[in-house]
Amino acid sequence: MITLGLIIDEYHLEKKVEEFMKYMRGRAKINLYVEERYLLDFSNTTFEEDIFIVKAKGDLVINFAKLIDRETQIPIINSPTSIWLCYNRFLNSTLLRKIGVRVPEFSLNPIRKDPPFENYIVKNIRDQRNYAFNPLIKEKKGKITVSDKRALLEAQGGQENYQYLYYQQFIRSKWEYKVYCIGDELFFYKQIPVLIDPDKMKSREEIKEIPELSEIALKAIKAVGLKIASLDFLQSENGDFYLTDINSSPNFNYIQNGPKLIGDYLIRMAKA
Amino acid sequence: MKIGILSKRNKMFAAKIKQFLESEGHVVELYTLENLNINQSLLNNDFYIMKSKHMFFLYAGYFLDTHNIPVIPNVNLSYKHKNRIESHYLIKQAGLLGPSTYMGMVDVLKTKLKKTDYPFIQKPLMGSGSRGVRFITSSDDLKSTDGGPIYLEKFIQGIHYLSYFIDNKVCVYEKLPLVNEHARVKAIEMTQDLIDITLRWKNFYSMLFGHLDIVRDENTNKLHVVDPGSFPEFSNWNCSVEPEKEVCRLILNEYSKQLRIK
Secondary structure, rough: OEEEEEEEEEEHHHHHHHHHHHOOOOOEEEEEEEEOOEEEEOOOOOOOOOOEEOOOOOOOOOOOHHHHHOOOOEEEEEEEHHHHHHEEHHHHHHHHHOOOOOOOOOEEEEEOOOOOOOOOOOOOOOHHHHOOOEEEEEEEEOOEEEEEHHHHHHHOOOOOOOOOOEEOOOOOOOOOOEEEEEEOEEEEEOOOOOOOOHHHHHHHHEEOOHHHHHHHHHHHHHHHOOEEEEEEEEEEOOOOEEEEEOOOOOOOOHHHOOOHHHHHHHHHHOOO | OEEEOOOOOOOOOOOHHHHOOOHHOOEEEOOOOOOOOHHHHHOOOEEEEEEOOOHHHHHHHHHHHHHHEEEEEEEEHHHHHHEHHHHHHHHHHOEEEEOEEEOOHHHHHHHHHOHHHOOOOOOEEEOOOOOOOOOOOHHHHHOOOOOOEEEEEEEEOOEEEEEEEOOOOEEEEEEOOOOOOOOOOOOOOOOOOOOOOOOHHHHHHOOEEEEEEEEEEEEOOOOOEEEEEEEOOOOOOOOOHHHHHHHHHHHHHHHHHHHHHO
């Protein structure tokens, strides 16, 4: 039986991993490292685990993952660098564009400056905390602007108070496509975009593989360094797919047998 | 050449290097948080000088890097100077001693650290210099500004030094603990171990210039690097060369070198 280190926060522990823990019972010994309970001592570099999985993205979690990555040979999924890239929207957009993945136009501007494109969605710059997307939508004379309330709050006096906004060009799309990745295995879903219907699970349906999305998804996760991920795509009127979000800590309860697929993958990786 | 300077201030050392580069015939634009838009508009300059390591200047640096516009000093190394955990690993990888470091929520630290473990220095996870730095003598002093985990370094009792380097020229001063680069320093006779540690750092990371805060542990006499800096103001520099001219010369040479490699 393998020993698995689960690096997590209280939120994910309470809400996201119950099924996974149930599945792993008898298959792995699980050591929990919970952000709110753990003293991270950078001189302690001895661990008994065969593999670690990271299921959160707070500062202590990321830096604990860094310690495992730098000081041990134990595999860690996902790597701290890939998690960091995922929650830094501007950085992953920049990287993905460089390798030829189609992402919407984007810009990082002081609050008073408009981006160099008309229809846009304002997102939080660092998607590191546990909260849901809360959009404010304005449509006037055919132009659409969407703002995420948390992005505005963070920029204008919340804890971050950085006075900058991240703008992503708005892509009108009938469907939002979601690709889950577990290693090289991909799972495809579509749903009505959350801006139209916030209850994303109501319209979500599993679909057959779309080869173009497979190619983009595999290219993107390889560039970012992810082993487990979910990617969101929108499709423009002329049929082009745009990668709009990349997530290092997806909710696998949403896919059929998700906890089993993840558990089996981790056991395989630990023994590899 | 068209040169951009990424700097939180448009005064002090950034203004001096701008003035010097302009006097050499270059067209120089200074980008502060007031006028920095991180998009294609940045691609008009030949190269950039990363004076400040604020998050948005680092974003701009990464953006320029991916578009093959040189940024000096190196963006990733600048980021690692700004992030305390990355700095911890920089110090370790260079084979130098640093303080013991910890992270945790305030309640956890209060419970798990022993009375004899104190004192500590609390520092912001992302930061440089003395901003937000607090001396922690007991668990009562531990505070988090955002409810998240805090970062602590074991306080090393001893003599504190500010060590500047520009190319192979090293200047070391004695300073008070927990003060920034601009505070009054005391001239000292430099010892070889202080020079060696500084040049080891410079050479290990191929740096053109920078500074280190170093402490000599009063119990062991060993030197510990407690805070590295990638682009100081050189406000206490009082050695033979003029820092702004020498820094600009090194930057221009580095740009030429990068062009040749391309």
